[in-house]
Structure formats: structure tokens, C-alpha cells
Amino acid sequence: MKRFPVVPTIIVALAVCGMISLGIWQISIRLPEKEAYLAQLARNPDKPVVAFPLQPDDRLLFRRTRTDCRPPVSVTRAGAGNAGFRLIATCANSGVKVQLGTTRDPGKQVDWSGGPVSGWISHAPDARPLVAGLFSHAPQTMLLVADRPVAGLAANTQPDIGLVPNNHLAYGVQWFLFAAVAAIIYAVALHRRRAPVAGSQA
Incomplete structure (x- = not known):
């Protein structure tokens, strides 16, 4: 043995x-x-409406919020699952990202020059690779999801815990x-x- x-x-x-x-x-x-x-x-x-946070704070997710998005505004696209694509504007004055609405048209263009916008706080799309996200502790960028879509876009999905x-x-x-x-x-x-x-x- x-x-x-x-x-x-x-x-x-x-x-x-x-x-x-x-x-x-x-x-x-x-x-x-x-x-x-x-x-x-x-x-x-x-809870009451709060000003959109300039620094990431996950405790504020799904809070009602508002901001003034001043031009010039750049608009990009991100996947939105079954909704197709979501159009996200970046405000020149603050860098705040605003989800304007969704569309199934990958070439959709919108004419939005900014202004007062209200909605709720969410996370912006994360461009980091999945593996990097697993090991990174960097906070995710916040996103203002507009409660009223820009003309020509479908309404954003309501927040879902x-x-x-x-x-x-x-x-x-x-x-x-x-x-x-x-x-x-x-x-x-x-x-x-x-x-x-x-x-x-x-």
C-alpha cells in the first residue's frame, strides 16, 4: 500500500x-x-426628481431626473435588443448622455439640437469587453433615458427592476x-x- x-x-x-x-x-x-x-x-x-448626477452613483438608478442638454449635440447608436437600436445624444455642455428613443431603422437620423430633457437615470452602454468588465471595478457611465421620445423615434422602455x-x-x-x-x-x-x-x- x-x-x-x-x-x-x-x-x-x-x-x-x-x-x-x-x-x-x-x-x-x-x-x-x-x-x-x-x-x-x-x-x-x-422619490422626488433629482438633478442628473455628473459622477456615477448606482444608488440613483431609476430616479426621476432632468437636465439641460445644450448644443452642439452628437448622436450615436447602440443596440436595444428587441427594440432595435437606441439613439444616444451626448450634450456638449456637460457630457451627459441622453437616450432619445429607439428605432428599428439602423440608418435612422434625428434632428435634435438639445434643450431641457427629463426622464430617469440608467446605465449607458458599456463598450468594454465582457472579460474586462468582469475584472474592472470602474463605475459605469450614467445615462438619462428620456421619458418622451424625439419625433420619429419609439418611446424608451420603462425602467424595470x-x-x-x-x-x-x-x-x-x-x-x-x-x-x-x-x-x-x-x-x-x-x-x-x-x-x-x-x-x-x-
Whole structure:
């Protein structure tokens, strides 16, 4: 019988404990934090109107807001899922981004020179690659979604709290499953290592 592999066992045990700790952290800490955050966002649409924030602040998502977008104004397009494309203006005086409305026409042009605009606060499209977004802690740029579309565009979709992801329970369960799988695989490997080889006793 081979000697018991002490060092590999310690390494695997530490890895399993680490995965279990991550699962507990996701469920006992991150999940309640996210639920409290979502509860705050759910109350935001009923709160008083605020000036559009010049610095990113996710606590203000879905709050009613307004700003004065002065010319010259540049307009770009971004994907809008089933709605086609959304047209987003950038205000010259403040750099604020305003979602003017949506269209299914990829070549749609609008004649909008700015002015007072109201709506609610959301996130601007994120141009970072998906992998970079996972590891970057930089705040996402804020976006004013206009409550009245510019002529020729369809109305913007109303804010939906349900679109804000809350995956911490799933993450926690995944870490527990990873720990269980790692422990089972290592236990099977140990069993095979310790089992006598057929014919070795002949």
C-alpha cells in the first residue's frame, strides 16, 4: 500500500474549504446586500426628481431626473435588443448622455439640437469587453433615458427592476457544488491509490 499523500490532501482540503467559504460569503453577505440594494432601487421611481448626477452613483438608478442638454449635440447608436437600436445624444455642455428613443431603422437620423430633457437615470452602454468588465471595478457611465421620445423615434422602455441581475444565490450554490465535486474526485483518487493492485499478492 502506498503512503498517504499528506501534502496533496492538505492542498485539496484548503481548496475545498476556500470554495465553501466563497459559497457562504455569496449567500450570507452578498445576497442580503444585493436584496437591500434592489429594494432601494424599487423605491427610487417614487422619490422626488433629482438633478442628473455628473459622477456615477448606482444608488440613483431609476430616479426621476432632468437636465439641460445644450448644443452642439452628437448622436450615436447602440443596440436595444428587441427594440432595435437606441439613439444616444451626448450634450456638449456637460457630457451627459441622453437616450432619445429607439428605432428599428439602423440608418435612422434625428434632428435634435438639445434643450431641457427629463426622464430617469440608467446605465449607458458599456463598450468594454465582457472579460474586462468582469475584472474592472470602474463605475459605469450614467445615462438619462428620456421619458418622451424625439419625433420619429419609439418611446424608451420603462425602467424595470427585474432587469437588474441578482445571481448571488446561484453563485453560492455553484461554489458548494465545486467543493463537493473536488472532494469526491479526490476521494475516488485516494481510494484507487490505496487499493491493492491485482496480482500484487500472488
